[in-house]
Structure formats: structure tokens, C-alpha cells
Amino acid sequence: MSSPTERHPTAGLDETVHQRVRLGILAILSEADKATFSYLSEALDVTNGNLSAHVTVLANAGLVSVDKGFVGNRPRTWLRATANGRATFRAEMAALSKLVARFQGTSQAP
Amino acid sequence: MALERSSDKQLLDSVESARRRTRSVLSTNWFPMILFGLLALVSVAVYQVWSWQAMAALWVVGAPIAGLATGFWYRSRANEIGISVNPIPYTITSIAIFVGCIALGIAGRGDALSYAGPVMVIGLGYVAFAVLDKSPLNAVFGAVIAAVGVAVLAVRPSHAYAVTMLLFGIGAVVLGLWNLLQSRRAR
Numbered sequence: 001m002s003s004p005t006e007r008h009p010t011a012g013l014d015e016t017v018h019q020r021v022r023l024g025i026l027a028i029l030s031e032a033d034k035a036t037f038s039y040l041s042e043a044l045d046v047t048n049g050n051l052s053a054h055v056t057v058l059a060n061a062g063l064v065s066v067d068k069g070f071v072g073n074r075p076r077t078w079l080r081a082t083a084n085g086r087a088t089f090r091a092e093m094a095a096l097s098k099l100v101a102r103f104q105g106t107s108q109a110p
Numbered sequence: 111m112a113l114e115r116s117s118d119k120q121l122l123d124s125v126e127s128a129r130r131r132t133r134s135v136l137s138t139n140w141f142p143m144i145l146f147g148l149l150a151l152v153s154v155a156v157y158q159v160w161s162w163q164a165m166a167a168l169w170v171v172g173a174p175i176a177g178l179a180t181g182f183w184y185r186s187r188a189n190e191i192g193i194s195v196n197p198i199p200y201t202i203t204s205i206a207i208f209v210g211c212i213a214l215g216i217a218g219r220g221d222a223l224s225y226a227g228p229v230m231v232i233g234l235g236y237v238a239f240a241v242l243d244k245s246p247l248n249a250v251f252g253a254v255i256a257a258v259g260v261a262v263l264a265v266r267p268s269h270a271y272a273v274t275m276l277l278f279g280i281g282a283v284v285l286g287l288w289n290l291l292q293s294r295r296a297r
Contacts, residue, residue: 018121020121020124023121023125024124024125024128027125027126027128027129027132028128028129028132028193030129031129031132031133031136032132032136032193032194032195033194033195033196033197034193034194035192035193035194036192036193038192039191039192039193043128043131043132044128071189076189076192093122093125096118096121096122096125097122099118100118100119100122
């Protein structure tokens with residue numbers, strides 16, 4: 001039983017990243033140095049338009065940076081997680097894990 | 111409430127799965143494993159047929175060329191698949207291995223340290239690469255190679271160079287082929 005003064009794990013969740021695609025983008029970018037837009041859309045199984053909308057939200061929040069360049073003649077958009085993005089991802093995963101563990105503890109109780 | 115928490119569990123699982131897949135894609139390292147393994151095996155032949163100096167020259171010239179080839183391979187692979195790791199820790203580790211091997215090779219003056227020292231440095235370097243790649247298998251391989259270097263320094267067996275480099279070369283080629291097989295399966 002948690003004490004009344006203890007913060008509920010949902011208080012640690014971040015509205016901006018608490019979403020499958022946005023959390024997926026940060027998960028991939030926190031493991032890698034950078035990834036292309038097309039890699040993310042394929043890995044997360046989302047359309048370009050859908051991904052673009054989520055990337056815009058993350059970029060506006062300062063969690064990812066976007067670099068447009070070329071490989072040969074082909075345009076290529078690279079995305080990177082910012083330091084803030086990596087920290088936010090770690091905090092979100094910790095809050096989410098705590099929440100799921102708490103729920104599993106509750107549901108397993110007699 | 112229960113439904114919300116169940117979707118949180120699904121969210122957590124899907125994120126963990128994305129992380130695992132990304133790690134698997136990023137830990138593809140068959141090219142440098144096979145290349146440096148073959149270089150080690152060739153160096154044994156050069157040492158046996160020619161001389162210690164010829165073998166040392168092969169490493170001094172061959173290792174930087176193999177290192178550059180590895181850099182180009184990682185770069186072209188990153189452009190091809192669209193994801194890459196930060197190259198700086200890998201480059202620093204590679205340079206540290208090269209400098210460490212040369213320094214201990216010279217400091218040993220042809221004695222056991224000339225053979226065992228570089229083997230220990232290579233082993234520790236592979237442990238560092240394994241930490242960067244989050245690869246327990248490669249960490250074990252690196253630790254075994256480093257331990258072999260320590261054993262060679264303690265026991266000083268005959269044919270120390272051939273024994274250690276055959277072990278390293280065969281191990282690296284086998285692990286490289288295993289990694290190649292895994293990366294083909296994952297596609």
C-alpha cells in the first residue's frame with residue numbers, strides 16, 4: 001500500500017511523448033545516433049503523413065532535431081534525439097514501467 | 111482503468127520491441143569481424159614464412175587500411191538502411207587499440223610482451239566494442255582473448271604468436287559469419 005504523500009506514477013507521464021509513435025521514435029533515436037525519416041516510417045509501420053505529424057510535435061517540443069540533406073542526388077531527412085529528448089524518453093520509460101508494475105501488483109493481489 | 115493500464119503495458123512492450131530491433135540492426139558487425147580475423151590469420155602465415163618484422167609491417171600497414179575500409183562500410187550501410195550509431199566512440203576505441211598494440215609491440219622488444227601485450231589490448235578493445243554494441247557474445251570473446259594474452263605472458267609458450275592469433279582470427283571469423291547469418295535472417 002502506497003502512502004498518501006507518495007506521487008502516483010501517472011504524474012510522471014509526459015503528455016507529449018505518451019503515445020505509441022512518438023515514444024517509438026524516441027526509442028529508436030535513443031539507441032541510435034540518427035535515423036532517416038523513411039527508416040522510422042518502416043520500423044514503426046506508419047504512413048509518411050502520420051509520422052510527419054508526430055515528428056513535428058516532437059521537434060516543436062525540442063525533443064528531436066531534423067536535418068535535411070542529400071545522399072547522391074536523393075534527398076534524405078535525418079532525425080536525432082536531442083539531450084532533452086533522451087532524458088524525457090528515459091523518464092517516460094521509468095514512469096511507464098512503474099505504472100505497469102504497480103498495476104500488475106494490484107491485479108495479482110488476492 | 112484496467113483497460114488503460116493494459117494499453118500502457120502494450121505501449122511499453124511495443125517500445126521495448128522497437129528498441130530490441132534497433133539494437134539488432136545496429137549491432138551488425140560481420141564486416142570488421144571477418145576482415146580483422148582474416149588479417150590475423152594472414153599475419154600468422156607471414157610470420158611463419160617470413161619474419162617478425164614482416165608480420166609487424168603487415169599490421170602497421172594493414173590495420174589502418176582495414177580500419178578505413180570498416181569506416182566506409184559502416185557509412186555506406188548507414189546510408190543504405192537509414193540508421194547509424196555515433197562513430198566517435200568506435201573511432202576512439204580503434205585508435206586506442208592500434209596505438210596500444212604498437213606501443214606494447216615495441217616495448218616488448220621481441221619478447222613475450224610483444225605478442226601478449228597486443229593480444230590483451232585487442233581483447234580489451236573488443237570488450238569495449240561489445241559494450242558499445244550491447245553484445246554479450248562479443249564481450250565474452252574479447253574477455254577470452256584478453257585472458258589468453260595474460261596466460262601467454264605468464265606461461266610464455268613456444269609459438270605464442272601463432273597460437274594467440276589463430277585463436278583470435280578463427281574466433282573473429284566465426285563470430286563474423288554468425289553475425290552475417292543473423293543479419294540476413296533479420297531482413
